[in-house]
Amino acid sequence: MDEKLYRELGQLTKDKSIWKQNIPYVASLLKNQSPKITAKAMWLLGEMGLLYPQEVAPYTKEIASFIISDNDLLRERTANALGRIGRADYDLVAPYFEELLSLAGDKSPNVRLSFIWASENIATNTWAVYENCLPIFAELLNDENERVRMEAPEMFRVLGKRKPEFVRPYLEKLEYIATHDEVSVVRIHAKGAIKATLSKTIKEPDAKTQNKQVR
Known part of the structure; x- marks a missing residue:
């Protein structure tokens, strides 16, 4: 089931023309019990948020909640998503900025890498906060x-x-x-x-x- 859903998300990722209408559906997958699916959904929401920040806005708090996840991949993906959303509209991620900065010292190198990448995205349009x-x-x-x-x-x-x-x-x-x-x-x-x-x-x-x- 997870593999089928993962492939479905992969196909959705490729078709940007239907992203906007599928944002609520993808956001619902943040509650999926499979970390692999949750991570994929979070990454896709980040990309959707770059194009449709206001439509993704209701889900930023839930995305940010994964900053303190025990799962390395989920912490990695929350950084990715917040970076893309923050590039489009910093105000949406501003409440979680200090928490995002904490990922600089994460034990996982992949999380630290994603933190830098996310920061580059945010700094592109909102450099003053750094x-x-x-x-x-x-x-x-x-x-x-x-x-x-x-x-x-x-x-x-x-x-x-x-x-x-x-x-x-x-x-x-x-x-x-x-x-x-x-x-x-x-x-x-x-x-x-x-x-x-x-x-x-x-x-x-x-x-x-x-x-x-x-x-």
Whole structure:
């Protein structure tokens, strides 16, 4: 039964034209006893929420409740879903933002990875909420898991493109990682974060320069 339902959700995932009308049905599966089905439903609700945030809004509290689940996969998927919904409308996930941040220290590397990915999604359109959160991501730059370390610099790249002043205090650390990390992808991503931050800084003239240009 679970396999049949899982395949059904897979087919639904492919047909975005019927997503909106199926949001209540998919949300009902959050109560499914199978973690595999619940996880799939949660992931799909996240993707639906990116397109139809207001229609998914009634279910965000239930999605966020899985942040404290004992199941690693469900914690992973709640991060995925909240990230996508939050990218579309941060206000819908704002009540759960502090809880979401707690996943940065999760025991599962997959959850930590999904947390970074979710944060990148939210920061794309609502970067200001991360102004005081950079120490959390700086810690993840040194994560013992390679995949987490590969993704961590991407958060600095996303923020560096939008608010370079958030990232400037971490440029020295990123430079060190870009030179010394044993994993090439980590080094490449660190260089990308540095480049995004510096290029944005160069493109933005300071107030004096702007005044001269006006004159």
